[in-house]
Amino acid sequence: MKQSITKHVIENRIFLIRGQRVMIDRDLAELYQVKTKALNQAVRRNLSRFPAGFMFRLNRSERNELVTNCDRFDLLKYASLSPMVFTDYGVAMLSSVLRSQRAVQINILIIRTFIRLRELALNHRELSEKLHHLEAKVHMHDSKIRDLFRAMKEMLTPKKSIGFNPTVNEK
Numbered sequence: 001m002k003q004s005i006t007k008h009v010i011e012n013r014i015f016l017i018r019g020q021r022v023m024i025d026r027d028l029a030e031l032y033q034v035k036t037k038a039l040n041q042a043v044r045r046n047l048s049r050f051p052a053g054f055m056f057r058l059n060r061s062e063r064n065e066l067v068t069n070c071d072r073f074d075l076l077k078y079a080s081l082s083p084m085v086f087t088d089y090g091v092a093m094l095s096s097v098l099r100s101q102r103a104v105q106i107n108i109l110i111i112r113t114f115i116r117l118r119e120l121a122l123n124h125r126e127l128s129e130k131l132h133h134l135e136a137k138v139h140m141h142d143s144k145i146r147d148l149f150r151a152m153k154e155m156l157t158p159k160k161s162i163g164f165n166p167t168v169n170e171k
Contacts (some may be wrong), residue, residue: 005031005106005109007109007112007113007116010031010109010110010113011113011117013027013031014113014114014117015066015085017058017062017085018056018062020087021087021088021114021117021118022085022086022087022090023085023086023091023110024066024073024083024084024085025039025040025083025084025085025086026073026083028086028091028094031106031110032094032098032100032102032103032106033102034098034100036083039094039098040084042094042097042098043055043084043094043097045097046097049093049096049097050090050093053087053089054086054087054089054090054093055084055085055086055087055090056084056085057081057082057083057084057085058082058083058084058085059082060082062082063076063077063079063082063083064077066083088110088111088114088115091107091110091111091114092107092111094107095107
Protein backbone atom coordinates (compact mmCIF):
# COMPACT_ATOMS: atom_id res chain seq x y z
CA MET A 1 0.00 0.00 0.00
CA LYS A 2 1.28 3.44 -0.91
CA GLN A 3 -0.20 5.13 2.13
CA SER A 4 -1.26 3.82 5.49
CA ILE A 5 -5.04 3.72 5.85
CA THR A 6 -6.20 3.92 9.46
CA LYS A 7 -9.55 3.00 10.97
CA HIS A 8 -10.02 6.69 11.73
CA VAL A 9 -9.71 7.57 8.02
CA ILE A 10 -12.28 4.93 7.16
CA GLU A 11 -14.65 5.96 9.98
CA ASN A 12 -14.65 9.52 8.61
CA ARG A 13 -15.81 8.18 5.25
CA ILE A 14 -18.79 6.26 6.58
CA PHE A 15 -22.08 8.14 6.47
CA LEU A 16 -25.52 7.40 7.84
CA ILE A 17 -27.96 7.67 4.93
CA ARG A 18 -31.49 6.23 4.92
CA GLY A 19 -30.75 4.70 8.30
CA GLN A 20 -27.81 2.68 6.95
CA ARG A 21 -24.09 3.12 7.30
CA VAL A 22 -22.69 3.56 3.81
CA MET A 23 -19.59 4.63 1.93
CA ILE A 24 -19.61 6.85 -1.16
CA ASP A 25 -18.28 5.41 -4.45
CA ARG A 26 -15.63 8.10 -4.89
CA ASP A 27 -14.26 7.53 -1.35
CA LEU A 28 -14.04 3.80 -2.01
CA ALA A 29 -12.35 4.40 -5.35
CA GLU A 30 -9.80 6.64 -3.65
CA LEU A 31 -9.08 4.00 -0.99
CA TYR A 32 -8.76 1.27 -3.65
CA GLN A 33 -6.62 3.62 -5.77
CA VAL A 34 -8.86 3.29 -8.83
CA LYS A 35 -10.94 5.85 -10.69
CA THR A 36 -14.55 6.24 -9.57
CA LYS A 37 -15.65 5.55 -13.14
CA ALA A 38 -13.73 2.24 -13.17
CA LEU A 39 -15.25 1.20 -9.83
CA ASN A 40 -18.78 1.96 -11.03
CA GLN A 41 -18.18 0.15 -14.35
CA ALA A 42 -17.04 -2.95 -12.47
CA VAL A 43 -20.19 -2.77 -10.36
CA ARG A 44 -22.45 -2.32 -13.43
CA ARG A 45 -20.82 -5.34 -15.09
CA ASN A 46 -21.63 -7.39 -11.97
CA LEU A 47 -25.02 -5.98 -10.92
CA SER A 48 -26.28 -9.41 -9.86
CA ARG A 49 -23.75 -9.29 -7.00
CA PHE A 50 -25.25 -6.04 -5.65
CA PRO A 51 -28.88 -6.52 -4.67
CA ALA A 52 -30.94 -3.75 -3.03
CA GLY A 53 -29.39 -4.01 0.45
CA PHE A 54 -25.85 -3.75 -0.88
CA MET A 55 -25.90 -0.40 -2.68
CA PHE A 56 -28.13 2.40 -3.90
CA ARG A 57 -27.86 5.71 -5.71
CA LEU A 58 -28.37 8.90 -3.71
CA ASN A 59 -31.38 10.99 -4.64
CA ARG A 60 -30.95 14.70 -5.37
CA SER A 61 -31.73 15.93 -1.84
CA GLU A 62 -29.35 13.37 -0.29
CA ARG A 63 -26.63 14.44 -2.71
CA ASN A 64 -27.24 18.12 -1.93
CA GLU A 65 -27.08 17.42 1.81
CA LEU A 66 -23.81 15.54 1.33
CA VAL A 67 -22.35 18.45 -0.67
CA THR A 68 -23.55 20.95 1.95
CA ASN A 69 -22.06 19.03 4.88
CA CYS A 70 -18.77 17.91 3.31
CA ASP A 71 -16.55 20.33 1.42
CA ARG A 72 -14.67 17.52 -0.25
CA PHE A 73 -17.82 16.66 -2.23
CA ASP A 74 -18.22 20.14 -3.76
CA LEU A 75 -17.73 18.83 -7.30
CA LEU A 76 -20.75 16.54 -6.89
CA LYS A 77 -23.12 19.50 -7.17
CA TYR A 78 -22.13 19.75 -10.86
CA ALA A 79 -22.30 16.01 -11.54
CA SER A 80 -25.03 14.71 -13.85
CA LEU A 81 -25.44 11.53 -11.78
CA SER A 82 -25.67 11.22 -8.02
CA PRO A 83 -23.06 8.95 -6.46
CA MET A 84 -23.57 5.31 -5.63
CA VAL A 85 -23.27 4.36 -1.98
CA PHE A 86 -22.38 0.95 -0.62
CA THR A 87 -23.43 -0.70 2.64
CA ASP A 88 -21.04 -3.00 4.47
CA TYR A 89 -22.36 -5.90 2.37
CA GLY A 90 -21.73 -3.99 -0.83
CA VAL A 91 -18.22 -3.12 0.30
CA ALA A 92 -17.56 -6.80 1.02
CA MET A 93 -18.72 -7.68 -2.48
CA LEU A 94 -16.49 -5.02 -4.07
CA SER A 95 -13.33 -6.97 -3.32
CA SER A 96 -14.57 -9.85 -5.48
CA VAL A 97 -15.43 -7.46 -8.30
CA LEU A 98 -12.21 -5.44 -8.24
CA ARG A 99 -9.95 -8.45 -7.66
CA SER A 100 -6.85 -6.53 -6.63
CA GLN A 101 -4.75 -7.28 -3.58
CA ARG A 102 -5.25 -3.70 -2.40
CA ALA A 103 -9.04 -4.07 -2.67
CA VAL A 104 -8.90 -7.16 -0.48
CA GLN A 105 -6.70 -5.47 2.15
CA ILE A 106 -8.76 -2.28 2.20
CA ASN A 107 -12.00 -4.28 2.40
CA ILE A 108 -10.76 -6.12 5.46
CA LEU A 109 -10.07 -2.78 7.16
CA ILE A 110 -13.44 -1.38 6.11
CA ILE A 111 -15.41 -4.43 7.24
CA ARG A 112 -13.61 -4.39 10.60
CA THR A 113 -14.51 -0.72 10.94
CA PHE A 114 -18.17 -1.40 10.12
CA ILE A 115 -18.21 -4.20 12.71
CA ARG A 116 -16.60 -1.92 15.31
CA LEU A 117 -19.19 0.80 14.62
CA ARG A 118 -22.00 -1.74 14.94
CA GLU A 119 -20.61 -2.88 18.30
CA LEU A 120 -20.34 0.73 19.46
CA ALA A 121 -23.95 1.34 18.43
CA LEU A 122 -25.08 -1.74 20.38
CA ASN A 123 -23.13 -0.62 23.44
CA HIS A 124 -24.59 2.86 23.07
CA ARG A 125 -28.12 1.42 22.89
CA GLU A 126 -27.52 -0.73 25.99
CA LEU A 127 -26.04 2.22 27.85
CA SER A 128 -28.97 4.41 26.81
CA GLU A 129 -31.46 1.82 28.07
CA LYS A 130 -29.61 1.53 31.39
CA LEU A 131 -29.55 5.30 31.74
CA HIS A 132 -33.29 5.50 31.04
CA HIS A 133 -33.94 2.80 33.67
CA LEU A 134 -31.76 4.68 36.17
CA GLU A 135 -33.58 7.97 35.47
CA ALA A 136 -36.93 6.25 36.08
CA LYS A 137 -35.61 4.80 39.33
CA VAL A 138 -34.26 8.18 40.48
CA HIS A 139 -37.56 9.84 39.58
CA MET A 140 -39.40 7.24 41.67
CA HIS A 141 -36.98 7.80 44.56
CA ASP A 142 -37.37 11.58 44.25
CA SER A 143 -41.12 11.30 44.66
CA LYS A 144 -40.70 9.02 47.69
CA ILE A 145 -38.19 11.46 49.24
CA ARG A 146 -40.64 14.33 48.68
CA ASP A 147 -43.34 12.31 50.43
CA LEU A 148 -40.94 11.64 53.31
CA PHE A 149 -40.09 15.34 53.70
CA ARG A 150 -43.77 16.25 53.54
CA ALA A 151 -44.51 13.79 56.35
CA MET A 152 -41.57 15.10 58.42
CA LYS A 153 -42.80 18.70 58.01
CA GLU A 154 -46.26 17.65 59.13
CA MET A 155 -44.76 16.07 62.22
CA LEU A 156 -42.80 19.24 63.02
CA THR A 157 -45.72 21.60 62.43
CA PRO A 158 -47.43 22.46 65.76
CA LYS A 159 -50.89 21.00 66.02
CA LYS A 160 -53.82 22.28 68.03
CA SER A 161 -53.80 20.19 71.15
CA ILE A 162 -56.87 18.85 72.84
CA GLY A 163 -56.98 18.79 76.60
CA PHE A 164 -54.60 20.22 79.22
CA ASN A 165 -51.93 22.62 77.82
CA PRO A 166 -49.41 23.58 80.56
CA THR A 167 -48.02 26.61 78.65
CA VAL A 168 -51.42 28.31 78.51
CA ASN A 169 -51.95 28.20 82.31
CA GLU A 170 -48.53 29.65 83.23
CA LYS A 171 -49.62 33.26 82.83
